[in-house]
Amino acid sequence: MGQIIVTWSKTIKEFLRQRTVLFWTIGWPILWVLIGSFSFTGDAPAEIVSHTRGAIAISMMVFALMTAGMANLPGNIAQDRERGLLTKLMSMPISPWRDFCGRILALLVFSSLSAVSVVAVGYVCGARFFFTMNQFGYALGFILLIFIASAGIGMLIGTFIKHVHGAIMTGVGLTVVSAAISGVMTPYAYLPLVLQHFAKIYPISSANSMITYLLVGKDYAGYNPLSTSQITLTIIISLSVFAVGLITYSKFCWRKE
Amino acid sequence: MYAIFTENLTKKYGDKVVLKKVNLKIEQGEFYVLMGPNGSGKTTLASIIASVKLPTTGKVEIFGVEPEKAKKEIGYVPQENFSSPILTGKENLLYFAGLLGYSKSEAEKIVGKLLKKVGLLEDANKRVSNYSGGMRKRLEVATILFPYLKLLILDEPTTGLDPSARRKFLGMIQELRDEKTTILLITHIGADAELASRVGLIDEGEIIAEDDPENLKKASGLENVINIETPIKNEKVATVLGAFSERRKVLETEEGYRIFTKDVEEATPKIVRSLDAIGCKATKIETVAPSLEDVFFKLTEKMVSEVG
Numbered sequence: 150m151g152q153i154i155v156t157w158s159k160t161i162k163e164f165l166r167q168r169t170v171l172f173w174t175i176g177w178p179i180l181w182v183l184i185g186s187f188s189f190t191g192d193a194p195a196e197i198v199s200h201t202r203g204a205i206a207i208s209m210m211v212f213a214l215m216t217a218g219m220a221n222l223p224g225n226i227a228q229d230r231e232r233g234l235l236t237k238l239m240s241m242p243i244s245p246w247r248d249f250c251g252r253i254l255a256l257l258v259f260s261s262l263s264a265v266s267v268v269a270v271g272y273v274c275g276a277r278f279f280f281t282m283n284q285f286g287y288a289l290g291f292i293l294l295i296f297i298a299s300a301g302i303g304m305l306i307g308t309f310i311k312h313v314h315g316a317i318m319t320g321v322g323l324t325v326v327s328a329a330i331s332g333v334m335t336p337y338a339y340l341p342l343v344l345q346h347f348a349k350i351y352p353i354s355s356a357n358s359m360i361t362y363l364l365v366g367k368d369y370a371g372y373n374p375l376s377t378s379q380i381t382l383t384i385i386i387s388l389s390v391f392a393v394g395l396i397t398y399s400k401f402c403w404r405k406e
Numbered sequence: 407m408y409a410i411f412t413e414n415l416t417k418k419y420g421d422k423v424v425l426k427k428v429n430l431k432i433e434q435g436e437f438y439v440l441m442g443p444n445g446s447g448k449t450t451l452a453s454i455i456a457s458v459k460l461p462t463t464g465k466v467e468i469f470g471v472e473p474e475k476a477k478k479e480i481g482y483v484p485q486e487n488f489s490s491p492i493l494t495g496k497e498n499l500l501y502f503a504g505l506l507g508y509s510k511s512e513a514e515k516i517v518g519k520l521l522k523k524v525g526l527l528e529d530a531n532k533r534v535s536n537y538s539g540g541m542r543k544r545l546e547v548a549t550i551l552f553p554y555l556k557l558l559i560l561d562e563p564t565t566g567l568d569p570s571a572r573r574k575f576l577g578m579i580q581e582l583r584d585e586k587t588t589i590l591l592i593t594h595i596g597a598d599a600e601l602a603s604r605v606g607l608i609d610e611g612e613i614i615a616e617d618d619p620e621n622l623k624k625a626s627g628l629e630n631v632i633n634i635e636t637p638i639k640n641e642k643v644a645t646v647l648g649a650f651s652e653r654r655k656v657l658e659t660e661e662g663y664r665i666f667t668k669d670v671e672e673a674t675p676k677i678v679r680s681l682d683a684i685g686c687k688a689t690k691i692e693t694v695a696p697s698l699e700d701v702f703f704k705l706t707e708k709m710v711s712e713v714g
Contacts, residue, residue: 155504159490159497166492233486237549240456240482243505405460
């Protein structure tokens with residue numbers, strides 16, 4: 150068995166067996182899909198209702214991806230450090246890079262599971278999406294960007310915040326606040342000008358708008374996020390955040406003092 | 407070639423010197439116990455040998471090479487409980503087997519053997535969160551029992567274990583000793599060190615004495631140790647007992663005090679009378695053989711472990 154596979158297997162089991170992780174990453178976004186679907190769209194015309202529910206489902210899927218990357222990943226890293234597993238691993242003939250790959254792979258599977266669950270519940274609640282296969286392919290790419298950016302931020306949190314609860318709470322806090330001020334949980338059009346600028350720079354909200362634009366329609370994105378410059382900016386920032394997180398994790402978490 | 411060789415090994419954190427020019431030579435197949443109080447530098451020394459930390463200055467060799475290159479031969483159990491409580495005992499060991507490069511079928515076989523060896527075969531499929539402290543420690547020790555590991559480093563493995571779990575655990579270590587694996591055990595519990603072929607006493611980053619347990623006791627000159635159980639423990643009682651002890655040294659224990667005297671027969675009735683005089687009736691007075699904790703106390707005037 151390779152190091153990547155066993156690390157993947159251990160991490161995914163740890164994610165799936167912790168009720169709090171399951172609740173905050175899958176249960177909580179689903180709860181908001183249910184609340185959003187039935188509270189805020191009751192009297193609107195049927196077409197608008199299904200579109201709005203679609204936009205809500207996408208926002209909550211993004212929220213689930215953010216929680217997985219920005220809270221669960223750092224929680225997992227901090228937990229392994231706090232209980233001495235990283236010390237044990239440092240004494241073994243293994244590679245930090247493979248450990249990293251195993252963790253990220255587990256996070257990818259877990260994030261995908263949470264994203265699919267949230268969207269499926271949204272669909273059952275009446276969310277509808279309208280897209281071509283091409284648009285769907287692009288949307289998957291943007292979902293991957295959200296995953297990458299969230300994981301990058303998560304690695305930074307997990308590296309610098311040593312205690313499990315501190316790491317998880319920081320991740321949750323950052324997820325909620327950044328989702329609230331960047332247009333993930335609030336319609337872009339209602340944001341003040343300065344936050345609209347932020348929503349375009351913050352790769353997660355930018356990718357969220359792109360997915361919404363592609364799968365639900367331009368009215369629900371608030372602006373056209375699919376300009377070449379906007380896409381390029383989102384890709385560059387997402388990859389940069391991930392690279393910084395990865396380098397920081399490899400250098401500081403596995404550093405010998 | 408030594409299993410562990412250190413020369414002038416020094417470790418500093420800022421201005422604080424944790425290890426001061428430590429010279430340690432441990433032969434292959436030796437069972438060496440490093441004993442010292444909290445903060446004496448023993449864990450730092452173990453983690454440098456285990457390639458987890460770097461020395462500030464000095465030389466470290468494991469089987470003739472630097473620790474980083476000897477990782478394949480080192481099995482290290484840190485002080486903390488590092489096993490995942492959410493996984494079962496078997497899943498934890500399969501994880502470590504995988505990290506060490508075993509194929510799935512090989513891992514299954516060897517993990518079964520290891521679980522049997524540490525007495526956890528029946529509990530293999532229980533989550534570690536349902537294990538007792540002793541079971542969890544045995545599981546973690548199993549992570550260093552994979553074949554080909556020639557040097558085993560165990561940092562405070564018996565801390566927090568109840569007496570029965572400690573006995574079981576030490577029995578397991580005894581078996582390993584018989585297999586001629588090199589073992590470095592870190593502890594602050596004197597009884598753990600009695601099994602060793604050699605004991606090093608460490609205090610404030612320096613190894614202050616080193617020999618086999620019996621020689622250490624002989625060299626300390628301790629012959630008569632009186633163990634006194636008292637219903638109360640305070641400064642007044644300690645001062646009274648100090649008058650009967652060599653250089654007024656009084657070691658506090660769980661149940662009372664220990665003192666070191668040359669003439670037990672003469673001292674005992676006087677101790678009883680003096681304690682009565684201050685209203686502290688001794689519940690038990692007995693002469694006992696000196697322990698390694700007594701030796702450490704005699705050398706440093708410090709207790710090797712905290713008294714609860």
